[in-house]
Amino acid sequence: MTQRPVESTISFGTDGVRGRADKFPFTDQALVALGYAIGQWAKEVYGKLQPVIAMSSDTRISGDRIKRSLGNGLMQAGASVLDAGILTTPGIFAVISGGKICDASISVSASHNPYEDNGIKLFDSRRCKITVDDERKIIRAFEQAVGRIELSSDYEIEKWPEAVTDYMQRIVTQFKPLFLRNVKVVLDCAHGAAYVVAPEIFRALGATVIAMAHTPDGTNINQQCGSVHPEELARRVCAEQADCGFAFDGDADRVVAVSRTGVIKDGDDILAMLLTLPVYQSLGHVVGTVFTNQGFEEYLREQGKHLFRTKVGEKYVAAKLEEENLLLGGEVSGHIITRDYAPTGDGIFVALKVLESIIQHNNWDMVTFQKFPQVLANVQVARKPDLTEQPYATLIAEYERTIGKGRIVVRYSGTEPLLRVMTEADTYERAQHVAHDLAQVLKKVIETSQ
Numbered sequence: 001m002t003q004r005p006v007e008s009t010i011s012f013g014t015d016g017v018r019g020r021a022d023k024f025p026f027t028d029q030a031l032v033a034l035g036y037a038i039g040q041w042a043k044e045v046y047g048k049l050q051p052v053i054a055m056s057s058d059t060r061i062s063g064d065r066i067k068r069s070l071g072n073g074l075m076q077a078g079a080s081v082l083d084a085g086i087l088t089t090p091g092i093f094a095v096i097s098g099g100k101i102c103d104a105s106i107s108v109s110a111s112h113n114p115y116e117d118n119g120i121k122l123f124d125s126r127r128c129k130i131t132v133d134d135e136r137k138i139i140r141a142f143e144q145a146v147g148r149i150e151l152s153s154d155y156e157i158e159k160w161p162e163a164v165t166d167y168m169q170r171i172v173t174q175f176k177p178l179f180l181r182n183v184k185v186v187l188d189c190a191h192g193a194a195y196v197v198a199p200e201i202f203r204a205l206g207a208t209v210i211a212m213a214h215t216p217d218g219t220n221i222n223q224q225c226g227s228v229h230p231e232e233l234a235r236r237v238c239a240e241q242a243d244c245g246f247a248f249d250g251d252a253d254r255v256v257a258v259s260r261t262g263v264i265k266d267g268d269d270i271l272a273m274l275l276t277l278p279v280y281q282s283l284g285h286v287v288g289t290v291f292t293n294q295g296f297e298e299y300l301r302e303q304g305k306h307l308f309r310t311k312v313g314e315k316y317v318a319a320k321l322e323e324e325n326l327l328l329g330g331e332v333s334g335h336i337i338t339r340d341y342a343p344t345g346d347g348i349f350v351a352l353k354v355l356e357s358i359i360q361h362n363n364w365d366m367v368t369f370q371k372f373p374q375v376l377a378n379v380q381v382a383r384k385p386d387l388t389e390q391p392y393a394t395l396i397a398e399y400e401r402t403i404g405k406g407r408i409v410v411r412y413s414g415t416e417p418l419l420r421v422m423t424e425a426d427t428y429e430r431a432q433h434v435a436h437d438l439a440q441v442l443k444k445v446i447e448t449s450q
Contacts, residue, residue: 009143010034012135014313014414018110018119021062026118028069028151035073036149037141038106038122041134042079045124046103052080054096054160056087057108058193058250060115061218066108068157070120073145075155084163088193088252089121090346091167097342099125109193109251112228112333113415115219128343129315164197171201171349174341178206180355184242185209186258188233190226191216192250198348205352210240222249227256227334227347234262243364246351253314254334255347257354259366267334268296270350272368273357275305279340280328287320287329287337289313290409291376294424299369313414314345372406373428377421377439381446384412384419391445399438406431410442419443 007024010017017025017034024030042051053074057063063086071081082102084092089107096102103125110117122130122138185207189195195214202209212233213225222228230247237245237258245258257265257273265273268288274280286300287308297307308324310316314335321329321339330336335345338353358364387393387410400408406425413420421439425431 016121021118031069032073033146035070039077039079051103054105056084056092059216071157082160112249181206186245188247189214194252238262295371372424375431375435377435
């Protein structure tokens with residue numbers, strides 16, 4: 001069977017299409033074909049000759065070029081395109097949800113990745129995440145268009161500056177006026193899409209805001225800052241004697257919290273704090289992932305609640321929430337979905353809901369639950385063989401026998417060439433030893449096995 005050349009097809013990972021911004025499929029030629037394919041898909045799905053598609057980007061230097069090329073292809077397919085400028089991923093979905101203005105939206109962002117990467121996330125105004133069937137249709141249309149559809153100088157994308165103010169107003173109206181009066185908060189904006197909207201939203205609700213990592217230059221997004229690197233935020237909260245702090249990632253669909261004493265709180269802690277709010281207290285089920293801490297599962301069990309675990313990836317959490325008709329779920333990384341507000345994670349909204357919980361319960365130390373010691377070891381791999389096959393499955397089973405009452409989760413990153421080994425054990429030392437030892441052993445076997 002003849003294999004299709006690598007540069008004539010695309011693939012959707014756990015969070016859209018992602019890769020190096022200077023390589024396929026982020027070349028102008030591939031992007032115009034992808035835009036054309038998305039436009040063809042939109043015409044079919046929405047039954048319109050001219051569907052309306054909005055676009056936004058984070059602060060990466062490659063964002064404007066990618067939007068121009070995508071938009072060019074979209075318009076050649078017959079779509080109408082609106083450019084919202086720099087706006088968070090949940091923001092661009094929020095302003096198109098319901099379909100009154102736009103049929104779909106595209107967020108050009110690689111989330112927490114470094115600036116050299118970029119990504120394309122596509123949202124449906126009615127269902128939020130597109131389906132696997134939608135992805136297949138777009139891939140087929142792309143394969144037919146690539147190399148055939150070229151950039152054209154006949155098209156100019158319409159600007160949509162009102163989208164940013166519309167998004168901010170949508171968030172502010174979800175909370176009591178000035179409920180953050182007398183609250184001093186540090187916001188780490190990751191030099192990303194939240195750098196303007198997050199401080200303005202918090203100030204509009206009465207907070208005294210100290211913004212950090214809020215001067216993007218196109219190349220410093222997520223650079224030793226944001227939700228993946230909250231250590232400097234923790235130091236800043238203590239130095240400023242602030243009440244709390246929140247760190248977002250590059251497109252602000254994630255959030256990590258920091259208590260007034262500088263303790264970093266992850267997505268599991270955030271879910272625990274949200275569960276103390278009246279709207280969520282009576283929930284019997286919460287959705288997490290295979291990486292959700294075992295201590296959180298025990299915490300839920302003590303309250304008579306059940307944890308559903310999914311594969312890692314916000315789309316899997318969202319799918320489970322929809323399948324079970326549930327309201328609350330999320331990932332350790334800080335992707336939290338409050339489905340009564342939106343079917344996708346919004347780091348800014350979630351941070352404000354956490355503050356509601358803190359204020360109601362005077363929980364400025366962000367006390368939650370006792371965690372099982374957990375360690376995550378990442379190693380780079382050149383290929384990703386099936387870990388359920390031999391010899392990998394036997395190796396993993398051998399280590400599982402050594403970890404006692406703990407857990408081992410081994411998986412590949414959906415967006416990077418990484419093998420991830422997560423361990424939980426009765427002691428940190430045991431968890432660390434098993435995680436790093438197993439990661440190195442698997443890496444060596446993967447490299448030497450064919």
